[in-house]
Amino acid sequence: MDWMAWTWPTATFFAIIAVTLITFTVLAIKYPEVPxxxxxxxxxxxxxxxxxxxxxxxxxxxxxxxxxxxxxxxxxxxxxxxxxxxxxxx
The missing domain is CATH 1.10.287 (Helix Hairpins)
Structure with a gap:
C-alpha cells in the first residue's frame, strides 16, 4: 500500500464513506424506503x-x-x- 501514499485525511475520508455506506445499508434493511x-x-x-x-x-x-x-x-x-x-x- 506504499504506492497510494496514505495520509490520515485520506484514510479518514475513505473510512467515513465506508461507514456511511454501511449505515445506509442498515437503514434500508431496518426501514424499507419508498421512492x-x-x-x-x-x-x-x-x-x-x-x-x-x-x-x-x-x-x-x-x-x-x-x-x-x-x-x-x-x-x-x-x-x-x-x-x-x-x-x-x-
Whole structure:
C-alpha cells in the first residue's frame, strides 16, 4: 500500500464513506424506503440521494480548489448545506 501514499485525511475520508455506506445499508434493511419524487421530477431513494450528494460534493470541492485560495474547510461547509438540500428536496 506504499504506492497510494496514505495520509490520515485520506484514510479518514475513505473510512467515513465506508461507514456511511454501511449505515445506509442498515437503514434500508431496518426501514424499507419508498421512492419519492422531488424537484428533479424523478423517483429517488435514500441511496440515490446519497449518490447525488457525493457526486455534487466532489464537483463543489474541485470548483473550490480551482476558484478560491481559501482553506478547504469552506468547501466542507458548502457541501454540508448542499447535502441537506439534496436530502430535503430531491
Amino acid at each position: 419519492r419524487t422531488g424537484i428533479l421530477r424523478i423517483e429517488t431513494t435514500r441511496g440515490d440521494r446519497l449518490f447525488i450528494t457525493l457526486l455534487g460534493s466532489a464537483f463543489l470541492n474541485l470548483a473550490w480548489l480551482g476558484l478560491f485560495s481559501a482553506p478547504q474547510w469552506g468547501a466542507l461547509i458548502v457541501c454540508l448545506f448542499y447535502a441537506i438540500a439534496v436530502f430535503r428536496w430531491v
